[in-house]
Amino acid sequence: MTRVERLLGAERLSGDDPTPLYLRLQERIRSSITRGDLRPLEALPGERDIAEGFRVSRVTVRKALAGLVKSGLLKQRQGSGTYVSAPPQRVEQALSRLTSFSEDMRSRGLVPTVRWLAREVSLASPGEAMRLLLSPGEQVCRLHRLRLAGGTPMAIERATLPARFLPDPLLLEESLYDLLALRGVRPVRALQRLSAAHLSAEEAALLEVPVGAAALAIDRLAFLEDSTPVEFTRSWYRGDAYDFVAELTLRRE
Ligand code: 16G
Numbered sequence: 598m599t600r601v602e603r604l605l606g607a608e609r610l611s612g613d614d615p616t617p618l619y620l621r622l623q624e625r626i627r628s629s630i631t632r633g634d635l636r637p638l639e640a641l642p643g644e645r646d647i648a649e650g651f652r653v654s655r656v657t658v659r660k661a662l663a664g665l666v667k668s669g670l671l672k673q674r675q676g677s678g679t680y681v682s683a684p685p686q687r688v689e690q691a692l693s694r695l696t697s698f699s700e701d702m703r704s705r706g707l708v709p710t711v712r713w714l715a716r717e718v719s720l721a722s723p724g725e726a727m728r729l730l731l732s733p734g735e736q737v738c739r740l741h742r743l744r745l746a747g748g749t750p751m752a753i754e755r756a757t758l759p760a761r762f763l764p765d766p767l768l769l770e771e772s773l774y775d776l777l778a779l780r781g782v783r784p785v786r787a788l789q790r791l792s793a794a795h796l797s798a799e800e801a802a803l804l805e806v807p808v809g810a811a812a813l814a815i816d817r818l819a820f821l822e823d824s825t826p827v828e829f830t831r832s833w834y835r836g837d838a839y840d841f842v843a844e845l846t847l848r849r850e
Pocket of ligand 1: 697
């Protein structure tokens with residue numbers, strides 16, 4: 598049995614299937630990774646061996662690999678071939694403490710960075726006004742960020758704040774909670790809702806995971822001491838990178 602057969606299956610790609618060959622080859626590689634036949638950091642067989650093994654052209658192989666590299670499942674290293682991507686370091690986040698992304702990452706020795714997706718001030722939508730208890734006509738500041746730790750994308754965050762707490766989104770460079778603390782409006786309490794989600798193609802590309810990968814969708818509504826809502830954020834955390842941990846105690850009557 599050749600290495601290609603051992604890793605990607607001995608069965609040829611059938612000629613009857615109307616799905617383009619490169620997509621079927623992609624599927625084959627993806628399922629080998631899911632099954633664990635191809636392990637994280639393992640090198641794929643060379644382009645020529647895959648082409649010969651499946652009796653397809655090298656252009657088809659290249660196209661199949663390029664798609665998987667784009668979705669984050671594979672990494673290409675100049676001159677040394679294609680590898681299965683490494684899983685990110687898993688991060689545990691306590692569910693009982695109101696911490697910020699930057700604090701969470703720094704406490705684990707990881708350097709938090711931001712890639713901006715959008716930032717603007719605009720009229721609150723009806724949904725935003727309801728959540729943030731705003732009057733009609735009030736403005737909100739919207740901050741859409743990709744959050745990275747040690748260069749690895751970890752979460753997409755879409756935060757909305759009443760503009761009176763943050764009148765100019767350009768004031769924010771790194772940590773929203775540090776900036777709110779400087780302005781005397783750091784939240785002290787929050788309600789959070791967690792649900793399971795599948796990532797869309799756009800979100801998956803940002804987080805460098807396969808389309809449809811599992812994620813945790815988290816809504817956080819955060820308040821000041823006097824219960825004024827200060828932030829509503831919807832985040833998508835990579836399912837393969839996060840563990841949320843809660844401490845449970847028996848209530849004493
Ligand atoms: C966390 C919060 C998010 C907050 C952000 C501030 C969750 C689920 N979400 O990611 O609501 O806006 O921290 O982080 O924990 P920063 O101060 O680093 O910008």
